[in-house]
Amino acid sequence: MSLRSETGPYFGDFGGRFVPEPLIAALDELTEAWELAKADPEFLAELDELNRNYIGRPSLITEVPRFAEHAGGARIILKREDLNHTGSHKINNVLGQAILTKRIGKTRIIAETGAGQHGVATATAAALFGMECVIYMGEVDTERQALNVARMRLLGAEVVSVKTGSRTLKDANNDALRDWVTNVETTNYIFGTVAGPHPFPSLVRDLQKIIGEEARQQVLDLTGKLPDAVAACVGGGSNAIGIFHAFLDDSAVGLYGFEAAGDGADTPRHAATITKGRPGVLHGARSMLLQDEDGQTIESHSISAGLDYPGVGPEHSWLASIGRASYRPITDAQAMDAFRLLSRTEGIIPAIESSHALAGALELGKELGPDAVILVNLSGRGDKDMETAGRYFHLIDENAVQS
Amino acid sequence: MSAHHSATTASPVEAAIAATKTSGAGALIGYLPVGFPDLQTSIDAAIALAENGVDVIELGLPYSDPVMDGPVIQEATEVARAAGFRLRDGFTAVRAITERTDVPIVLMTYWNPVMQYGVERFADDLVAAGGAGLITPDLIPDEAAEWLAASERTGLDRVFLAAPTSSDERLRQAVEVCRGFVYAVSTMGITGARQDVDSAARTLVARLRDAGATSACVGLGISTAEQVAEVLEYADGAIVGSALVKALADGGVSGVARVAAALAEGTRRTK
Numbered sequence: 202m203s204l205r206s207e208t209g210p211y212f213g214d215f216g217g218r219f220v221p222e223p224l225i226a227a228l229d230e231l232t233e234a235w236e237l238a239k240a241d242p243e244f245l246a247e248l249d250e251l252n253r254n255y256i257g258r259p260s261l262i263t264e265v266p267r268f269a270e271h272a273g274g275a276r277i278i279l280k281r282e283d284l285n286h287t288g289s290h291k292i293n294n295v296l297g298q299a300i301l302t303k304r305i306g307k308t309r310i311i312a313e314t315g316a317g318q319h320g321v322a323t324a325t326a327a328a329l330f331g332m333e334c335v336i337y338m339g340e341v342d343t344e345r346q347a348l349n350v351a352r353m354r355l356l357g358a359e360v361v362s363v364k365t366g367s368r369t370l371k372d373a374n375n376d377a378l379r380d381w382v383t384n385v386e387t388t389n390y391i392f393g394t395v396a397g398p399h400p401f402p403s404l405v406r407d408l409q410k411i412i413g414e415e416a417r418q419q420v421l422d423l424t425g426k427l428p429d430a431v432a433a434c435v436g437g438g439s440n441a442i443g444i445f446h447a448f449l450d451d452s453a454v455g456l457y458g459f460e461a462a463g464d465g466a467d468t469p470r471h472a473a474t475i476t477k478g479r480p481g482v483l484h485g486a487r488s489m490l491l492q493d494e495d496g497q498t499i500e501s502h503s504i505s506a507g508l509d510y511p512g513v514g515p516e517h518s519w520l521a522s523i524g525r526a527s528y529r530p531i532t533d534a535q536a537m538d539a540f541r542l543l544s545r546t547e548g549i550i551p552a553i554e555s556s557h558a559l560a561g562a563l564e565l566g567k568e569l570g571p572d573a574v575i576l577v578n579l580s581g582r583g584d585k586d587m588e589t590a591g592r593y594f595h596l597i598d599e600n601a602v603q604s
Numbered sequence: 605m606s607a608h609h610s611a612t613t614a615s616p617v618e619a620a621i622a623a624t625k626t627s628g629a630g631a632l633i634g635y636l637p638v639g640f641p642d643l644q645t646s647i648d649a650a651i652a653l654a655e656n657g658v659d660v661i662e663l664g665l666p667y668s669d670p671v672m673d674g675p676v677i678q679e680a681t682e683v684a685r686a687a688g689f690r691l692r693d694g695f696t697a698v699r700a701i702t703e704r705t706d707v708p709i710v711l712m713t714y715w716n717p718v719m720q721y722g723v724e725r726f727a728d729d730l731v732a733a734g735g736a737g738l739i740t741p742d743l744i745p746d747e748a749a750e751w752l753a754a755s756e757r758t759g760l761d762r763v764f765l766a767a768p769t770s771s772d773e774r775l776r777q778a779v780e781v782c783r784g785f786v787y788a789v790s791t792m793g794i795t796g797a798r799q800d801v802d803s804a805a806r807t808l809v810a811r812l813r814d815a816g817a818t819s820a821c822v823g824l825g826i827s828t829a830e831q832v833a834e835v836l837e838y839a840d841g842a843i844v845g846s847a848l849v850k851a852l853a854d855g856g857v858s859g860v861a862r863v864a865a866a867l868a869e870g871t872r873r874t875k
């Protein structure tokens with residue numbers, strides 16, 4: 202059977218709807234609306250038009266030979282989601298859900314955001330569609346991604362700085378869910394990744410799978426064959442499932458997700474959910490989870506706000522459990538080295554999130570050898586990360602030189 | 605057995621609620637989190653509830669991601685967790701409280717802690733401690749097969765939520781599977797005191813009655829004796845949380861005792 206035909210609510214033992222009853226009607230409504238929309242030529246035409254003329258799809262692929270010299274000589278090809286309008290893959294999902302919001306007659310949209318890319322994409326869609334928009338963002342993240350907070354406000358969104366718990370993405374998620382429970386009559390929750398209760402894991406996946414569908418054909422056209430490996434970073438897992446999905450039934454293509462290992466997967470400070478977690482429930486789905494013995498969620502840590510999440514989407518937990526995809530940890534230091542290396546060798550400044558996939562590709566290239574072709578999802582650009590990088594590499598002092 | 609078979613039920617919670625309707629207007633159900641501000645004080649405070657007119661005690665287990673809770677309960681449970689709350693403290697508290705009062709106790713817990721503890725083991729330990737059942741805010745009956753089986757085996761009560769947005773079919777399902785009572789969510793929202801308890805609650809309880817409910821309690825936003833009395837005009841019980849937690853935070857055990865006694869005024873039959 203095709204691995205591409207899973208629609209939820211369950212992916213193997215993972216998924217489901219572990220949410221308060223007041224949200225069930227809204228989830229049912231979204232599930233039904235999505236079933237109708239994805240088979241409706243009018244919806245598909247509207248989305249296609251926005252993909253082409255607003256996002257700039259199809260996104261390019263770019264081969265990066267100077268970078269690949271550091272990867273055992275394997276060929277490395279980047280899928281350029283960083284070139285999308287608003288700077289990451291997040292916009293693919295948001296525009297689809299914004300059209301869906303319009304179809305179910307709601308006028309207010311809310312979202313959680315970590316790095317701010319999903320928040321910026323949602324604020325952008327709200328401006329484009331004339332909707333009211335509230336973005337929940339952990340206080341820690343509003344500080345490390347201050348530029349994105351300014352972008353969201355400029356676009357007309359209200360940004361709520363969340364001060365509970367670890368003050369990062371998971372707590373922003375909690376507050377967005379609380380808002381949704383309270384305002385569900387007028388409000389649609391535009392979920393930013395392939396986690397959460399059904400239908401979000403399959404809905405967001407369906408809107409992101411265009412990445413892999415384009416890239417599969419683009420790599421075939423360029424090289425005459427499928428890649429040997431596909432690499433992506435994994436926070437909640439939307440860019441990874443987006444590029445993996447088209448390849449799920451190509452059993453010769455290795456699929457590799459790279460999780461944020463922070464200070465190291467064997468230290469207490471990391472976000473390597475599949476590597477180090479065990480099954481549990483968070484934010485509406487049963488999936489792998491960083492948690493203590495009592496089932497209390499453990500705070501995650503990563504230099505990258507977009508990967509700083511103790512959970513992961515259920516489809517990834519399933520793909521890991523059946524061995525179809527492998528998940529590996531990448532530390533802050535490895536990611537920042539790859540961040541600088543791509544900037545220096547290719548003139549492309551990647552998002553720190555995406556730099557985890559790049560660091561993973563450097564490892565994979567050395568393992569697979571010079572004949573291998575590795576497709577990497579460059580999920581976003583690094584403009585938003587310049588303050589973090591500036592501090593990390595001491596670029597902003599008065600006497601700073603090249604790092 | 606379920607919330608619509610009161611004549612045959614062995615549920616101590618349903619019996620306690622039913623008894624209040626002969627002596628008064630209905631039941632007062634009081635919520636406090638275990639371990640706030642510390643374990644012993646939370647035990648003393650729960651006993652103070654029982655001694656001041658609360659008919660069923662709802663003990664919350666502090667959890668890292670309480671999506672149904674407003675700021676007052678979030679803050680209290682964060683204090684409890686920072687002070688080292690462990691899941692086993694829940695059983696310690698139930699045991700200590702049942703030693704000193706006959707008022708039945710249900711635990712209110714998000715689902716992941718139960719899942720990690722082991723559903724069967726959790727049920728056995730709750731029975732052993734003298735607890736009556738569970739309220740599960742983020743577990744819907746559709747996902748609850750393991751808990752339905754464990755509660756069937758042990759006879760524990762199981763309280764699921766019903767919401768103004770729930771379909772008639774889902775309300776029937778809630779009435780069918782709930783035992784003890786059905787938790788009618790008064791308004792769309794999270795826990796926390798409100799000026800008006802929504803008229804949506806009255807409509808929801810009427811719909812639950814149509815679905816066969818004989819034991820339906822209303823929660824979220826109730827903070828005064830007047831609101832308790834108003835809710836008991838149509839429901840079997842009124843659930844108060846944030847107002848009690850705030851009273852405990854501000855005035856300690858004697859403070860929460862005073863507020864409980866004042867709320868209990870709302871359960872007196874007036875007509």
Ligand SMILES: Cc1ncc(COP(=O)(O)O)c(C=O)c1O
Binds near residue numbers: 290393395507582
């Ligand atoms: C550029 C970029 N890549 C990746 C992620 C991680 O999310 P996901 O795992 O859903 O792709 C984010 C999240 O903010 C991001 O901004």
